[in-house]
Amino acid sequence: MDLQVFDLAVARGGVPVLEGLNFSLAEGRALVLRGPNGSGKTTLLRTIAGLQPALEGRVEGAGERIAYAAHADGLKTALSVTENLSFWAQVFGKEDISAALQGFDLVDLAHRPAGSLSAGQKRRLGLARLMVTGRPVWVLDEPTVSLDAASVALFAEAVRGHLAAGGAALMATHIDLGLDEAELFDVGPYKAKPRVSAQDEAFL
Numbered sequence: 073m074d075l076q077v078f079d080l081a082v083a084r085g086g087v088p089v090l091e092g093l094n095f096s097l098a099e100g101r102a103l104v105l106r107g108p109n110g111s112g113k114t115t116l117l118r119t120i121a122g123l124q125p126a127l128e129g130r131v132e133g134a135g136e137r138i139a140y141a142a143h144a145d146g147l148k149t150a151l152s153v154t155e156n157l158s159f160w161a162q163v164f165g166k167e168d169i170s171a172a173l174q175g176f177d178l179v180d181l182a183h184r185p186a187g188s189l190s191a192g193q194k195r196r197l198g199l200a201r202l203m204v205t206g207r208p209v210w211v212l213d214e215p216t217v218s219l220d221a222a223s224v225a226l227f228a229e230a231v232r233g234h235l236a237a238g239g240a241a242l243m244a245t246h247i248d249l250g251l252d253e254a255e256l257f258d259v260g261p262y263k264a265k266p267r268v269s270a271q272d273e274a275f276l
């Protein structure tokens with residue numbers, strides 16, 4: 073099932089930021105949102121993830137098919153790496169966390185409390201959670217923040233594996249992930265519709 077966006081308009085803080093968006097994302101495909109700071113990528117991803125309502129239009133193939141990773145890591149600091157992943161696996165009705173531990177090079181950190189990890193290690197753990205959700209559509213907001221080059225490569229490999237298994241990924245990122253198979257989607261600035269007063273209307 074494709075993720076599909078039809079004539080979508082999204083707003084942040086009550087202010088429209090993007091409109092007229094149409095795209096679809098098929099199984100096995102990745103789509104990278106590009107656009108300058110403040111152009112509305114986060115707002116779009118939040119809307120697709122169901123965290124805020126659309127202003128106009130609709131999204132299909134989302135809902136419970138989505139695993140969303142945002143700027144906030146959402147980790148439980150007192151729990152170990154293993155406990156964090158097991159907790160999330162349970163939430164999604166899964167058990168096996170070994171692929172996630174290995175995929176994000178967390179085996180040697182397995183017993184460390186999440187709160188004691190470095191920024192990049194925390195980010196790796198946050199992204200590893202995607203792998204234990206079993207959800208097919210990964211929606212990722214700036215997934216590589218704090219990651220070094222080796223960790224970016226691990227992340228790209230995890231996305232590749234997800235796509236190969238029939239998953240899909242929609243992400244906003246300013247860096248080149250080296251995912252040649254990813255398509256690009258440029259989000260443009262919102263163009264406010266001209267306001268026409270009743271007086272002007274008389275002349276139209």
Ligand SMILES: Nc1ncnc2c1ncn2[C@@H]1O[C@H](COP(=O)(O)OP(=O)(O)OP(=O)(O)O)[C@@H](O)[C@H]1O
Pocket residue numbers: 084085086089107108109110111112113114115116
């Ligand atoms: N909580 C908020 N309340 C009001 N306006 C907000 C809020 N968060 C963001 N905005 C504004 O909404 C617009 C879109 O922001 P958004 O975070 O979606 O952009 P972005 O493309 O993800 O930016 P970046 O590349 O910097 O992460 C910006 O003008 C921003 O200032």
